[in-house]
Amino acid sequence: MADLAPADLSRYDDWLDWLRRRAAADDDVRVVWVGGSAATGGYDDWSDIDVEVLVTPGTHDEVYERWLAGIRADFEVDHVWELPREVWPDGRQCFVNHQARAGLLEEPTRLVDLHLSSLSDEHRFVDVRRHGTPIVLHDPEGLVQLRDDDPEAMAAAIASALEQVRQRRATGEWLVARALARGHLAEALDLYLRFGLGPVVRMLRVRHCPWRHDYGLRYLDTDLPPDVAARVVALVPGAVGAAPLAELSPLCFAWYDELLAEL
Structure with a gap:
């Protein structure tokens, strides 16, 4: 990854x-860092x-509860979205919103995605x-280490994902085509995506950025070549100049076949 100007x-x-x-x-707090787009x-x-x-x-539960109580006491918080406990077996996550409707984009966003996890090699590496390079705020024990993910584990995850991509190709096209034929446009859109x-x-991610093979449609402008x-x-x-979904789907599945043949 190229060197970035500090955010x-x-x-x-x-x-x-x-x-x-x-x-x-x-x-009980061992490490704190800022990641995401800042990194x-x-x-x-x-x-x-x-x-x-x-x-x-x-x-993690005890720290999360007292930190959230401290946040509510020390900041002007409009609302908090707390993810269910079962989302993270060894952690907790919430989104602290300082604005009632940040989505209006009427002023710079003030929103914090707070994720707590129990210390483990999985999380500190x-x-x-x-x-990106974490912006470390607290790490007195030097626990954070920068190292590439296990290549064998990554290769196994990619192989499993590609096998599913291969197996469901024909079924996926049928699901989209059937919804379109029935006039169920909302269903067709969901299935197409x-x-x-x-x-x-x-x-495409497997080819161009395998370390982010599971990032979906995010960061396309940075993870894939411009063309x-x-x-x-x-x-x-819905993109500017895009054809109707009934025309896009065959084009998409044709590209799907090209990539399958190459991979």
């Missing part, structure tokens, strides 16, 4: 200061900040190709 996180200075102070005062690139006025917190194993365009992008990304966008229903 201007000044509108989150109060948060960065709070995180440093809170981590230093909490014996990978693309950070702008509409970006949130992604905060990763590693805690003493088994304390960071592949910068996938996640899941069984047509999604697998195409998965195969390839433009070809993907041209297959997105």
